[in-house]
Amino acid sequence: MSALLRVARCVRPACGAVRARGLSSSQSALPSILAEEIDGEKANLAVDEKLNAAIAELQARGGSIAHDKGSGRVQVTLSKGVVAQFDCRDVATEEDESNEGSIEFDVKVTNDAGDRLIFECLAGDAVQIDGVAFYKSAAADDDKDIYDGPKFDELDPRVQAAFYSYLDERGVDPDLCGFINSYANHKEVVEYVNWLENVQAFVTK
Template identity: 30%
Template sequence: MAISSALRRAPWAAACGLLASRSSWRVHPPQGHRAEFSAPLSFLYGPQPGAAADAHLLRVINYEISCAQLDCKKRDWAKELGERFPFEIQDKEGTNRITLTRRDQKERIEVEVFLPSPADSVEQNGEQKDRVEDDNRQGHASNAAANQYYIPLVVKIHKGPASWLEISCRSYPDELAIESLAFGPREESVDSSDIEAKISNLPEEFEQAFHSYLKSRAISSDVTNFLHAYMINKECHEYLAWLRKLKGLIKR
């Protein structure tokens, strides 16, 4: 599938890793005059060491670009979704998010959707993976593989000019997990702990009720499945654009 092939390369994570590793490079000057003049004079006639390093880096970048071009797909989302998709999509190139908007009766709904993130090593219910019983390990392993990444969602429902409800979620490939909720308007005299809560600190009925609440506002499995495809595709294109900008800088 196109989704799994793009995810397999984890392009944005690779880009971040490349930046992090390069930030630790240092150039050490020669120690003393003797070391400074001990190098042969052939460097005056051959390629400079910096030029060789630049050429090597460009080869690596070109290889990554060729791989990313194979992974990235140009998709006509409007044609694929048709007129039934309940949200308007706002996508700005060079950013790590998109925004979905819609109006429903007296409400204005905004959904901020972020690029995929690696899943935690801890179970969603807070228990460690190694506590799984031996007879359940096979089923747990398949579930862990499916949940190796998630897409952060922030659903903000505006009720009138000042009041709002904000629900933070993690969308896994097979599940939507609600993390926390907050509501406003915010007032300076009100402690943030009075209007924000982790869903895990509330009765289980709260999470079930909020799942129904979100579904009634078009945050359904069909929409989240689309968002996974869209954001993985966006991640690939953002990584490809980043590589091309980096190549242009190195070639100067």
């Protein structure tokens, strides 16, 4: 047997041992790092008195909040037939710095017949309407064939102002904008912690 072959046979197991040690180290590090991240993020879920007060006020007026664990979607019922919906990940990326980081949301106003107006809005310092669509009861909300109206900022200013008043009368106002942005931040942290815990459970099995 040549000296070169003898060296090769000795080296291969050593290399394999190094790879195994590296893999074991990686596997043991990830769960502990995830645990630290989970603890840190849970600290961010400390009681928010202002948010809790806003939720209590909403519920006192007959409103409610609905969302599912594992989803970024949130539904806020303001009153009968008036629902605001948003996803905590739908953050505006407009050039207007005053709206940077604001949440995009929809408001659905439904009458007894099932017909509805759907407003595309932005939760800035005040409500910003970006579009208004009308749907008959038989139409699906995601029906792309429905004519969804002209660009909102091209409407007559009086019509624009009337739409803003219409929403304000139904509780879609600056206070709701603040609530949506606060709750979206809260929901983002909740879902991030949930994701971390799911990943941690997976890698520790």
